[in-house]
Amino acid sequence: MSYKAPVDDMSFLLKHVFDVQNNFKDIEAFSDFDYELYDAVLEEGAKFAENVLYPLNRDGDEEGCHHSSSGVTTPKGFKEAYQQFCEGGWQGINGSPEFGGQGLPKALHVLVEEMLYAANTSFTLYPSLTAGACAAIAAHASDELKGRYLENMQSGIWSGAMCLTEPHSGSDLGILKTKAEPNDDGSYKISGTKIFITGGEHDLADNIIHLVLARLPDAPAGPRGISLFLVPKIAVNEDGSLGDANGVSCGSIEHKMGIKASATCVMNFDEATGYIIGEPNKGLACMFTMMNKERLSIALQGTGLAEVSYQVAKQYAVERIQGRSTREGQKGAAIIEHADVRRMLMTMRSTNEANRALSVLLAMNIDLEEHSQDPGVKLQAAKTVALLTPIAKAFFTDAGFDNCNHGIQVLGGHGYVREWGVEQFARDARIAQIYEGTNGIQAQDLLVRKVCADKAETLQALFGEIAETIAASDPKFTKLAEQLTVYLAKAKDLTSTIMQQFERNPAAAQGGAVEYLNTLAYVIGGWLWVKQLNCIKVLSELEQQRKLAAAEFFFEHLMPKIDGYVASINNGYDAAFALTDDII
Ligand SMILES: Cc1cc2nc3c(=O)[nH]c(=O)nc-3n(C[C@H](O)[C@H](O)[C@H](O)COP(=O)(O)OP(=O)(O)OC[C@H]3O[C@@H](n4cnc5c(N)ncnc54)[C@H](O)[C@@H]3O)c2cc1C
Numbered sequence: 001m002s003y004k005a006p007v008d009d010m011s012f013l014l015k016h017v018f019d020v021q022n023n024f025k026d027i028e029a030f031s032d033f034d035y036e037l038y039d040a041v042l043e044e045g046a047k048f049a050e051n052v053l054y055p056l057n058r059d060g061d062e063e064g065c066h067h068s069s070s071g072v073t074t075p076k077g078f079k080e081a082y083q084q085f086c087e088g089g090w091q092g093i094n095g096s097p098e099f100g101g102q103g104l105p106k107a108l109h110v111l112v113e114e115m116l117y118a119a120n121t122s123f124t125l126y127p128s129l130t131a132g133a134c135a136a137i138a139a140h141a142s143d144e145l146k147g148r149y150l151e152n153m154q155s156g157i158w159s160g161a162m163c164l165t166e167p168h169s170g171s172d173l174g175i176l177k178t179k180a181e182p183n184d185d186g187s188y189k190i191s192g193t194k195i196f197i198t199g200g201e202h203d204l205a206d207n208i209i210h211l212v213l214a215r216l217p218d219a220p221a222g223p224r225g226i227s228l229f230l231v232p233k234i235a236v237n238e239d240g241s242l243g244d245a246n247g248v249s250c251g252s253i254e255h256k257m258g259i260k261a262s263a264t265c266v267m268n269f270d271e272a273t274g275y276i277i278g279e280p281n282k283g284l285a286c287m288f289t290m291m292n293k294e295r296l297s298i299a300l301q302g303t304g305l306a307e308v309s310y311q312v313a314k315q316y317a318v319e320r321i322q323g324r325s326t327r328e329g330q331k332g333a334a335i336i337e338h339a340d341v342r343r344m345l346m347t348m349r350s351t352n353e354a355n356r357a358l359s360v361l362l363a364m365n366i367d368l369e370e371h372s373q374d375p376g377v378k379l380q381a382a383k384t385v386a387l388l389t390p391i392a393k394a395f396f397t398d399a400g401f402d403n404c405n406h407g408i409q410v411l412g413g414h415g416y417v418r419e420w421g422v423e424q425f426a427r428d429a430r431i432a433q434i435y436e437g438t439n440g441i442q443a444q445d446l447l448v449r450k451v452c453a454d455k456a457e458t459l460q461a462l463f464g465e466i467a468e469t470i471a472a473s474d475p476k477f478t479k480l481a482e483q484l485t486v487y488l489a490k491a492k493d494l495t496s497t498i499m500q501q502f503e504r505n506p507a508a509a510q511g512g513a514v515e516y517l518n519t520l521a522y523v524i525g526g527w528l529w530v531k532q533l534n535c536i537k538v539l540s541e542l543e544q545q546r547k548l549a550a551a552e553f554f555f556e557h558l559m560p561k562i563d564g565y566v567a568s569i570n571n572g573y574d575a576a577f578a579l580t581d582d583i584i
Helices: 007-017 035-063 078-087 106-119 121-140 143-154 283-319 339-371 375-411 422-433 439-452 457-471 475-504 506-533 541-558 561-571
Strands: 066-068 071-073 158-163 179-182 188-198 207-214 227-232 234-236 242-245 248-253 264-277 321-324 332-334
Touching: 007 035, 007 106, 007 339, 007 506, 035 078, 035 106, 035 121, 035 422, 066 248, 071 248, 078 121, 106 121, 106 283, 106 339, 121 143, 121 158, 121 188, 121 207, 121 227, 121 264, 121 283, 121 422, 143 158, 143 207, 143 227, 158 188, 158 264, 158 283, 188 207, 188 227, 207 264, 207 283, 227 234, 227 283, 264 283, 283 332, 283 339, 283 375, 283 422, 339 375, 339 506, 339 541, 375 422, 375 439, 375 457, 375 506, 439 457, 439 475, 439 506, 457 475, 457 506, 475 506, 475 541, 475 561, 506 541, 506 561
Parallel strands: 158 207
Antiparallel strands: 066 071, 179 188, 188 264, 207 227, 227 264, 234 242, 248 264, 321 332
16 A cells, blocks of 8 residues: 655645745745745655655564664665665755755655655654754754764764663653763763663664763752763764764663664663763753654654555545445445544544644744744744644644554454554554653643743734634635634633643642643644635645545534533542542
8 A cells, every 4th residue: 555645735734824935034044945945845755755765664664673782773775765865865954054954944844754754654763863963962062062963963974862761760851860970071971871762773874973861960959950961872083083982882672562663772871971062950951952853753753654544544445345335336335435434534634634734833933933033033933832842742643643543443454464554553653642751741741831831821822813813714614713713712711720720739730631732732723724724725626625524524523522621621630539549
């Protein structure tokens, strides 16, 4: 079964729904770019995803990665694909041009990333981590470190890894133990063990640059005592050539449910030489530059896998004959005739297209935050990014897994067995709900930091934008605009309710955090559907029909979930605390 990157939908979002070039008109860094270029990048990205990465996906899952005394090997074909990926300039697509990157907008990059994740999630994780590491180095490292590392990382010659997690320290990074002791020359000796490190060791690149969280000897306890270090696998000489091996080794790799071709490593740092990034004890804030980039990237893992799963399920559903057809002249029914199968396919498509739109909106705000010359625009964009990132991470990855699960269900028993490959999509999607901060932690971040601590100011501004879209919506879609008005009011009320609950009892209020996040995600999804409908005139008749039907399905069958979330949050979470730990 084939995968076809949804290039037309992507181009529609960039050009018509978000008109990104107009939004970027004051951004000097993007002044040379135009839609012709964006379309060409999408086309080339699609070819790479469809023709190079997708064919490796199944075999990569079967072969997996292997660890031996000489290191970690990736599956057959990965090295060659990685070489092609680097030669195509894909690693540095959104990277800083000062260090060899192409400096293209994040709004374009997210769409390419979605295709890559759809085609081969395991492969895509390696460059995704590198891109995140580059962003943190570019934002916070000294000029010397940038000069020595960034160019080779942005070209993919060297890759990056993110080393936070330790055996006893997962969601709670404040208790991590890895030590950093100062050397006389300004560098540090890093010692400790990190677990679950994606791409911690592999055979794709000549060097691996680890960004490691560790504590200085006099560091205060907790998250305020964490510093960030750049620790290369192989030392890099002043002239940029590779020197001796550093004290970095891979102890083992994990055997996992999915993403089997992505090496998940136990990494031992044994007095390895590291270089501080940013200020001592302020490493967590620097690491957040990487983590936020990764959170969006992982959100795209969700959308990508949901999209490929939808495509395979649809192809299967038109061919599989089961039951009697109600259509004239046909005996057997293709299963796509059955309402329940259509329900699943439309759920997949309508969430995928809403989530894709949100990824462009979020990325466009990242571009404005990073490049706008207007301090007001920059600040508002930064706040919007902070608000939307946990929503995208959690909602897209939950939808990613749910939609992959629908994909299996559409294929029935043939989905559960290996043959058609959809069970791999679900296995590969599952981790996205856990890493980069579990979805429960994302919901907590949204409620506590992004809404309550902000007195919901950024959210209110977003609600204002939604109201503007409703006011300006095409009269043909009045019914949907009216429904959106109703759900917007519910989201506003719910925001007041949960903020009051949080003030009274913060611990219990967090019981509703996931439902609150989902409520906002559905309202934003509905908003972005109306925004899309307002632009559909540029599409063919057929595509207009498809968009309208998907939007109506989203409003009629998915947004009503909000009523359940509202009821549940209004009920409070006392029942969850009614039992003692031993009898729950
Ligand atoms: C395949 C894979 C790849 C990974 N890649 C990387 C990587 O590259 N770099 C890296 O550093 N790490 C990586 N990780 C680690 C990953 O980020 C952590 O597993 C994740 O953050 C959760 O930590 P934990 O597993 O220790 O779970 P825990 O923190 O023990 O959480 C267990 C459960 O408790 C909940 N929970 C915990 N604390 C709270 C709280 N305060 N409030 C509410 N609920 C809470 C969680 O939501 C979760 O449901 C990877 C993990 C895997 C499996």
